[in-house]
Amino acid sequence: MTSDTHGTEGQSSGENASAKGTTLRFELPDPKTAAAELTRRTEEIKESIAAVERAKVVTHKLLRKEVSI
Amino acid sequence: MISPFEVMEFSSANLFRALSNEYCQPDEVATQPQSNYLCGYLATIGAKTVVVERKYTDGDYLEDFASYYVRCHARYERCCKRLHFFGAELSDDTLRNLIQGSIASEQGNRIRRSYLGFVVARPLPRAIVGRTLLKTYPPEGDRRHYTVLRSYDSHLFGMKLSVLSLPFQEQDSVLAACATVALWCAFHKTNDIFGTSAPRPAIITSTANSGDHRGRLVPSHGLIIEEMCQAVRDTGLEPELIDCSPDNQVPLVSLAHGHLEMGIPVILIVQIGSAGLHAITLTGYSLQSTRVMAQEMLGTHPCIPMIGLRINEFYGHDDQIGPFSRLFVQQPTATSPLQLKGDWKDNAGQPILLEPVAALIPIYNKIRVTFLDAQVWLTRFSGLLPLLKISTSSFEWSLSLITTNVYKETLKTMSLRPEDLLRVLLEPQPRFMWRGLLRVSEIEVFELLVDATDMANSFPVFDAIWRHEGFRKAMDTFLRLPAMQPSLIGALTRRFLDLLKDSLSLPTDVPKIS
Numbered sequence: 001m002t003s004d005t006h007g008t009e010g011q012s013s014g015e016n017a018s019a020k021g022t023t024l025r026f027e028l029p030d031p032k033t034a035a036a037e038l039t040r041r042t043e044e045i046k047e048s049i050a051a052v053e054r055a056k057v058v059t060h061k062l063l064r065k066e067v068s069i
Numbered sequence: 070m071i072s073p074f075e076v077m078e079f080s081s082a083n084l085f086r087a088l089s090n091e092y093c094q095p096d097e098v099a100t101q102p103q104s105n106y107l108c109g110y111l112a113t114i115g116a117k118t119v120v121v122e123r124k125y126t127d128g129d130y131l132e133d134f135a136s137y138y139v140r141c142h143a144r145y146e147r148c149c150k151r152l153h154f155f156g157a158e159l160s161d162d163t164l165r166n167l168i169q170g171s172i173a174s175e176q177g178n179r180i181r182r183s184y185l186g187f188v189v190a191r192p193l194p195r196a197i198v199g200r201t202l203l204k205t206y207p208p209e210g211d212r213r214h215y216t217v218l219r220s221y222d223s224h225l226f227g228m229k230l231s232v233l234s235l236p237f238q239e240q241d242s243v244l245a246a247c248a249t250v251a252l253w254c255a256f257h258k259t260n261d262i263f264g265t266s267a268p269r270p271a272i273i274t275s276t277a278n279s280g281d282h283r284g285r286l287v288p289s290h291g292l293i294i295e296e297m298c299q300a301v302r303d304t305g306l307e308p309e310l311i312d313c314s315p316d317n318q319v320p321l322v323s324l325a326h327g328h329l330e331m332g333i334p335v336i337l338i339v340q341i342g343s344a345g346l347h348a349i350t351l352t353g354y355s356l357q358s359t360r361v362m363a364q365e366m367l368g369t370h371p372c373i374p375m376i377g378l379r380i381n382e383f384y385g386h387d388d389q390i391g392p393f394s395r396l397f398v399q400q401p402t403a404t405s406p407l408q409l410k411g412d413w414k415d416n417a418g419q420p421i422l423l424e425p426v427a428a429l430i431p432i433y434n435k436i437r438v439t440f441l442d443a444q445v446w447l448t449r450f451s452g453l454l455p456l457l458k459i460s461t462s463s464f465e466w467s468l469s470l471i472t473t474n475v476y477k478e479t480l481k482t483m484s485l486r487p488e489d490l491l492r493v494l495l496e497p498q499p500r501f502m503w504r505g506l507l508r509v510s511e512i513e514v515f516e517l518l519v520d521a522t523d524m525a526n527s528f529p530v531f532d533a534i535w536r537h538e539g540f541r542k543a544m545d546t547f548l549r550l551p552a553m554q555p556s557l558i559g560a561l562t563r564r565f566l567d568l569l570k571d572s573l574s575l576p577t578d579v580p581k582i583s
Binding site: 031032044047049052055058066 | 247290292295338341344346371372444445448452453458539540543552553557559
């Protein structure tokens with residue numbers, strides 16, 4: 001995050017501001033570059049999501065493990 | 070006539086003597102890890118006085134007695150002792166006056182407020198630490214979070230005393246092994262949250278084995294995970310079982326936090342060296358202000374940065390150690406998975422690291438969308454952040470289960486625009502939801518609400534709340550860029566993108582309350 005002519009800035013009030021009083025600035029990207037980058041990242045996102053889906057599987061082997069200590 | 074109680078100064082010698090019985094002398098008590106742990110724990114929370122209630126009928130022990138001990142040739146007692154601990158110094162006369170009510174109310178209230186809880190001493194040769202309810206360590210600022218607690222009242226000769234805690238006990242290895250005890254602890258809290266049953270250990274062991282079993286029910290040598298799941302079902306809840314083996318991409322620390330935040334106990338099943346599996350009921354965590362881990366899990370697909378990166382300890386009831394025992398998180402490395410370091414030691418006195426195998430979470434049946442299901446939508450949204458030059462080191466998600474009532478109460482303390490606040494307060498919400506809170510450089514900028522009662526395979530996200538004006542404006546522009554639409558749909562899905570755009574377009578006709 002930096003400040004430049006395409007940036008937007010805002011400071012949330014009250015308890016949302018960090019203790020350091022940080023002001024967040026967000027930089028908008030060039031749309032064409034960003035679109036290509038996001039398309040590339042989408043494949044990584046899909047692989048991460050697929051990994052999470054695999055993590056939800058519970059095997060019979062796990063169910064038969066004995067908790068005995 | 071022997072006095073029904075004894076008042077003594079708190080010390081290790083007095084504690085061991087108070088816990089002892091005809092089958093287990095004080096010097097034997099002193100060798101037991103649970104007794105030693107209790108001694109250190111009580112000293113740390115400021116115990117000054119022990120009041121021993123000499124004849125106490127404990128419901129859990131009475132059930133065990135009726136199920137097993139009454140049939141033994143040895144004449145085990147049916148009554149226990151109950152040890153009460155106070156942070157104030159008390160004498161025999163002061164306690165008598167307090168019981169009779171002939172004490173100044175200010176002094177009486179001061180003594181009641183100093184109550185630290187109690188330990189039931191079972192009249193057995195071993196496993197003498199029965200039902201234990203002790204006050205937790207102080208929060209130390211905002212670091213320690215004991216979320217799995219409930220209020221308990223105990224009565225000492227007609228005097229009502231209260232403590233905020235969760236019951237603990239040592240396994241007797243007759244009617245309950247560690248799995249049963251871990252379930253018993255957890256069910257006390259789920260009874261409080263969901264109104265489900267909180268069966269005694271003997272009942273848990275019996276019903277867990279109501280299906281196929283490989284041998285004798287009693288003495289109990291443990292339960293298989295499937296039997297633990299059955300025990301959860303028998304209370305009317307669903308067993309959410311997560312495989313936490315290193316090959317699985319599960320951010321265990323954040324996942325545990327996500328349930329503990331709502332007060333839901335997480336039963337962590339861990340491998341203890343080569344000895345076998347053990348169950349610990351997690352009751353809280355320690356949250357640091359900065360990251361203590363670089364990553365929560367190994368693997369080729371790093372998890373989005375979540376609050377687990379700032380959690381350095383869990384607190385849990387470990388029946389082999391003691392109540393609220395500390396489990397230090399050891400971050401995963403290239404050669405070892407995430408592990409926990411507690412008070413377990415090998416024969417040489419060296420610490421044994423605990424390796425998580427599974428997490429078993431007793432959950433209300435209406436909660437059907439899981440932490441991992443909700444995480445998917447946070448992952449999708451996180452894909453946009455680097456495009457706004459928000460690096461993974463600067464943002465963090467906190468994903469936790471919450472009820473609509475608690476959430477709406479919390480909303481009133483947040484700095485939201487009045488129109489946002491009113492809109493969300495007046496909007497009907499599902500009873501249970503996942504709240505995904507995004508922080509950028511420690512500032513809360515955005516929230517995603519996921520309906521926990523919906524279907525995982527549908528689109529369970531139902532609201533987005535923009536907490537930071539600059540972030541809102543940036544995303545409002547970014548999400549509407551014409552050149553970005555196809556890639557945004559690919560990354561988010563069309564429905565998610567539409568929801569985000571709709572949430573950015575605030576209604577101007579929010580009803581005003583006169």
